[in-house]
Amino acid sequence: MTEKTTIKEIAERARVSIGTVDRVIHNRGEVSPDTRKKIKKILEEVDYEPNVFGRNLALNKVFNIVVLLPKHLKSEYWHGPVLGVEASLKNLQSLGIRVRYEYYDQNNVKSFQQSCIAILRLKPDGILMAPVLHDESIDFLRRCHDVNIPVVLIDSDLPHENVLTFIGQDAHKSGYLAAKLLSYGLEPSQQFMIVSITNASDNNFIIEERLGGFRSFFSETGRGAPKEYSFSQEDVDLTQNLQNIIDTSQNIAGIFVPNSKSHLIVEALNETYSTRIVGYDLIENNKEFLKQGKIDFIIHQRPEEQGQQGLEQLYKHIVLKQPVPRFISMPLDIITKENCEI
Amino acid sequence: MTEKTTIKEIAERARVSIGTVDRVIHNRGEVSPDTRKKIKKILEEVDYEPNVFGRNLALNKVFNIVVLLPKHLKSEYWHGPVLGVEASLKNLQSLGIRVRYEYYDQNNVKSFQQSCIAILRLKPDGILMAPVLHDESIDFLRRCHDVNIPVVLIDSDLPHENVLTFIGQDAHKSGYLAAKLLSYGLEPSQQFMIVSITNASDNNFIIEERLGGFRSFFSETGRGAPKEYSFSQEDVDLTQNLQNIIDTSQNIAGIFVPNSKSHLIVEALNETYSTRIVGYDLIENNKEFLKQGKIDFIIHQRPEEQGQQGLEQLYKHIVLKQPVPRFISMPLDIITKENCEI
DNA sequence: CAAAATTTCGTGTGCGTACACGAACTATGT
């Protein structure tokens, strides 16, 4: 079981040569059905697993990975996965892993598609991406599957697609948890509010899931449904509109922001109100307000860890040929003023 | 930079043979000072890094790791690291890693020392342990250091010792966070309580750190100091004594339990009280009460991940010869009824 | 039944490294 059998030993047991065993292992044909079966049987008996060092030494190959993400600033969410990938790469590049980044404009479908074409032309050994543009991502995934390129998804899953693995959170549960935190220690009679500020291209999939979880908590605990407001981030009157709502909501005990935009709410809030806020993503702006006590809880998706894990899983699959789970869940990390610096 | 240079190429550039380069790389002597310097210089120029696959193939060695932990049941905290190690081992055993577990009675110093002797006799390539018995662990670490066996600590650190890395939480911060959670949304005038139930052999080090953090929060936010009670778990009157306190504390808004014993408090509590409880460690008993709403928050140390990371770090150091950070911090994972199943 | 075509299989080489052995060279002593 824990012993390692080599091709040579298998060849001896089957009274054939190494080459023949090799041909069977790689299904490369040119072996008579009889000996094929004989060798197959022995392979199963000894539970043969190729020696990773031997194999990769013989292959002597570098593996190219492409990381496909939206263009972003260093202060934005998408920089997280990049940091994680870089951290992971530091270890993996001596093992033959190379990484190329491909960034697209997430407000421009065309830009995404061009990136996809460019990637397919490169024929990389693996891809790490976040399916921000839903339909186009599915198209791309299918084409990758056709040419046998493994893809790792981060941030949000496409459950019915053929991908190597998805690394991220259960969005529904995260919304449920947010509701608990927002209402913790307060009277059930208190009023709460949901404020969504989204881009045209935002992944409404994941936001809807979070909202679903949030609403569930309120209905399950028999509270009144929270009020819901949506805005477009492109709206020129955004600040004004936000303030209008907030002015009318002095008796609101808490606000849930189902994406990383909670800092915008804080900025629109009058200093004197002390409304609880629960939001997502530990980006710079949010962290600042968290420290100041103006945001109460941030649910952290661990983007760095998603990037790191993503690359590691690709390495496991491509280089080590080890099995990889279809879903790797990131914990619902609750960040407060107190633990935001860890 | 990202190119890989082989010994052969270096040998050619230095106009010597592979063997000579090899002797320089391994400081094995039998090289004249001149050629030695020449080769050293080239090695630095090209930033030579040995090919991991080539090296380990040539070494063709299995690496023995010993995991040294207290004896425990599957429902107890120490089973966590074991699960993590096993998960990690599944991947690493094909890479030449073998693991042996050594369990000792944590109430018996002698037992620990015997384990240590047994381990040293085995001369393993690495050790993963939790320094539960403070002084004896330090003794052991020094002996390991003398014979050049790398040690990874989990759970709690021994900051001044020579270890490869420590994987765990910042205990002070975790206590501070616990205080915030316990008092969140409540009036500053409310009363809080600390209840410690410890074994004779418990690691009071880490508990004291947590208490320190907890007290800091109360003094920094200008609240009255919480009342503190300590019990020995061996105390035959434990239940009675617990109930006595609890009876006198109906006006207590929250209880902090600085270790995994919060379930004992819940069991002693009269059903009708609705006191907040914040404790540590997601062991079976605590999880049950968390689900029932009788414990409010558990700070999770991620023992599984500590074990997994621990083994991985040893692999990195021993097999890949990659640098390993001295401290790997586990997040202060906040578990509630809502996210305890993830 | 021989020649050709095809299938089946063994051998050899290389991947990058570690290490042992022995050859060539230098220094020392007589």
Next chain:
DNA sequence: ACATAGTTCGTGTACGCACACGAAATTTTG
């Protein structure tokens, strides 16, 4: 000058695997 001891270095082999080439065995064809 020569033997001896010591130093310095090159060569060979092994690790486990992948892959190419060509040899042997078998089948097909004329």
